Amino acid sequence: MPETNPPLLKVLSSLDEIPSADWDSLANPGYPPILHEQAGWIDSPEMTQPEINQLPDSTPQGTSFNPMLSHAFLQALEESGCVGWDAGWIPQHLYWEENGKPVAAVPTYAKSHSQGEYVFDHAWADALERVGGDYYPKLQSSIPFTPVPGRRLLISPDVNRAKAVKVLTSGLMELTNRIEGSSAHLTFLTEQEWKELGDQGFLLRTDQQFHWDNNTYANFDEFLNALSSRKRKSIRKERKTALEHDIEVEWITGPDLSEAHWDAFYEFYKDTSSRKWGSPYLNRKFFSLLGERLADHTLLIMAKREGRYIAGALNMIGSDTLYGRNWGCVEDHPCLHFEICYYQAIEFAIAKGLKRVEAGAQGTHKLARGYMPNLTYSAHWIANPSLRNAVAHYLDQERQAVLYEQEILSSHGPFRQQDT
Template identity: 60%
Template sequence: MNVPERQDSQAIARIAPAIADIDPAAWDACANPDAATYNPFVSHAFLNALEEAGTVGEARTGWLPQHITVEDYDGAITGCMPCYAKLHSAGEYVFDHSWADAYTRAGGSYYPKLQSAVPFTPVPGRRLLVKPGCTAKHSELLLAAAGIEVTQRLEASSLHLTFLTEPEWRMLGTQGFLQRTDQQFHWHNAGYETFDDFLAQLSSRKRKNIRKERRDALRGGLTIERVAGADISEAHWDAFYKFYLDTGSRKWGRPYLNRKFFSLLGQSMADRCLLIMARRGNDYVAGALNLVGGDCIYGRYWGTTEPHSCLHFEVCYYQAIDYAIEHKLPRVEAGAQGEHKLARGYVPVTTYSAHWIADPGLRRGVERYLVEERRAVAEAGEALAELAPYRRGNDGKAAEPES
């Protein structure tokens, strides 16, 4: 599915059928130019691990890389966009199955479509990855235009950029992309020194409930172990992969990632990996994988081989909060959905996606639907924010910690 290069008066856009074809340093200079806001999921190493493991890139996966780069006339890459020709809508977390069904019933072919995303994880972040500088806006526009041209040359139905940033979303809206919103629940660090400082901001009932959950989680002789960086061995990955398989099999029938991926992740990104494991004696019984960014800890995959009350909350939520406080990280992101996170200090935030649809009829129908959906998402967010467990002062801000 190679597409010829695209040129304009200032730059050249190219398509790479494998991220290994793109220089890692050049990609990362666009994806993560600032260490303080480093996002591991758009790094060359993470995306390459997905392809090298065979979780994307082979026809059977339905994720065929079509990564877009923008070069200046000296051949230097000034922008890039992770992109895939998709043969289905699995592993995306922004659901368009109803759009596909409606278009199929009308006699159209929804697949292939073009998707700019991080496969298999609903992680927010930039999708139009451009190097900082005076031509950054031009590179963003060229990436978007190149994405539309690739969509047309592939005779795909549509182009979707999911979990992108709000500024990108707004810019693409001015370029004719349809705008969609949704919600996740994130935890925000208000400069806490300890976990108790965080608890002091909660209502008394919520504070007591969290303390009880943390005690209950470790009943039966369980202890928590954090393993990071070079300390993560293949034995750790073996144990964690069993947990991942259990959750994946129950949630969506077939886990997306294979065992090889986690070894590759550990080899190429050990300094960004954090395993939070629960053990009894010498045996691991549960675990969660986190990736550590410049300003956020991202909790992604969790599983257990034994049922334990509240253990999921401890391993996935409270330990991540502890880590963020200890390392002065501003945020914890724990994946999609989950209103149960609200009672544990996570608050609703808006997520964004942008969609270019070739067929005018399908576009009109989706556009009408999105107007109502955005309104519903906004109203739900406002209602959920009112249910946040934090104590409020008269001015609506968090109250001072209790003595």
């Protein structure tokens, strides 16, 4: 018999509408919520990284802490104005609770463009608009401006997952219809979610990123010893070249992060953004909020010369993963980008016992530096039947091409057993 009281989904226009602990219980189940005093919340006891690394023993199987799914990170994007009406990222988070308890959620935005997503659908938009349709608005489930794989269907481990998947996917389709949108997109989701959404009629897409895996290395030299002789020599040469001209490197995290650090890094970020996108997606206020609320999960790797910061990379620290985010510089030095973004990140991960480094989107140049290709996943629901059929045909071919490229790249990795 059908349910007499079907689940009721709320649409949140801001994460301020629910307590952070409720969201975080879904986004990072089993981990303590990130709390701060500004909203009248009580601070949680401080935890060291080794203590955090032990938490998965008591968490649902397969989950790990991802700071960018947290209420603190997503709400900082909203409060700073990086997302909102003016940015064309309008919060429309799906949220399901029963008897006052959180059951499931999806970080969701209504969008008037396809910027800041890293899974490109511009050709789909052009095709629909050429025949007189409107591609925008659309729904986007992702972490804005952040091509980091992770969970998108934030489902409590205490409920029936199959039922929750159906409820959430139906909710996404209904919300798309209500905003008179063309489509709903969930990007950089997990492989499990990808398969579940495929079962619900979503179109399936793949791409790849380059990740470094920590094979329980004791130090950077032990990692180098796993590489072919030629690659090992090349990396040592790059590292030496990068730090010429008396360049020093600092790791800055936790209470050591200051507004002066963010001032310097924001200048780096603006320089990169102006060259890639024309204008930065993130504003200066966001970085202050990040340092205020997620300092223990934030790492700045900064290069200094003659007492002045000249380059830096922003990373986020998860329970088992270091997530490389943004890079920039105000002085150009050969190989400095490789040192700050890739080699220093590896050193930090080894020192802190992290399992991997995810260095962001794209970049086959990462392969020679120990970062191997990994598939990424996205799922798409398109309302227009003709466009849906055309995209489905295209994606069938694209998935095969991505798999073929991954196989070729993997066979040319830098490790000794892969050396050709």
